[in-house]
Amino acid sequence: MRIKILTQSIDKDIETLKSNNYAIVNDKETHILIDASKKQLIGKKNDTITPIDPTNVVYVESFGNDIFCHTLQGTYKIEHRLYQYIEKYSNLGFVQINKSYVLNINFIKSIYPLINMRYIVKLTNDKELLVTRTYLKAFKLKIKGGKL
Numbered sequence: 001m002r003i004k005i006l007t008q009s010i011d012k013d014i015e016t017l018k019s020n021n022y023a024i025v026n027d028k029e030t031h032i033l034i035d036a037s038k039k040q041l042i043g044k045k046n047d048t049i050t051p052i053d054p055t056n057v058v059y060v061e062s063f064g065n066d067i068f069c070h071t072l073q074g075t076y077k078i079e080h081r082l083y084q085y086i087e088k089y090s091n092l093g094f095v096q097i098n099k100s101y102v103l104n105i106n107f108i109k110s111i112y113p114l115i116n117m118r119y120i121v122k123l124t125n126d127k128e129l130l131v132t133r134t135y136l137k138a139f140k141l142k143i144k145g146g147k148l
Contacts, residue, residue: 043069043076052076054089058123060102072125095142097121097131105143 041052052069061068062082069078080088086096093105103121111131112120119131119139131139 041069041076041078041080043078045074045076050076052078054092055106057089057094057104058107058125059104059127059129060085060094062100070125070127093142095135095139097129097135097139099132099134101129103129103139108143111143 041054041057043050043052052071056071056073058070058072060078060080060082061070067078067080067082067085069076078085082096082100082102085102086094094102095105097103103123107124108121109124109126110122112122114120114130117133117136119136121129121131123129
C-alpha cells in the first residue's frame, strides 16, 4: 500500500485522518498515510517509500544520525530512533545487542561465545553481529523467553 499526498491541501484533513486511525508521517516533500492499527514501519529506499512489516525485520542498525532497517528483501532507512524501535517492537522478539544494533531473535541461526563475555550472533541471512557485555544480560533473558 503506497499513498502519496502532496502537502498543498492536506493540512485541513490531518486531524480527521488521525481520528480515523491513520498515522501521518511527515517527510520534507510529502505526507505519508499508513493504517496505524497495522503497526507498519515506513522505509525509504532510492526515493521510494515502502511500508515494512516489523516481523520481517532481521535487525536495525544505527549509523551516525541514520537508522537502517534490514529485512531479507533489502535495507531501508527509517525515521525511528533505536530506543523508540525497542519500546515499540520488543514484544515481537527485538532486543538491543550493542550500542548500534537491535536484533530480531527470530532470525538467529547460531550463537558463538568470544572472550570477555561477548558473543557473535549469526543470522539467517549469514550476517554476523556482536553482542557486547553491556547488553548480554538482556540478550540472554530475551532468547530464553523472558520479558525485559
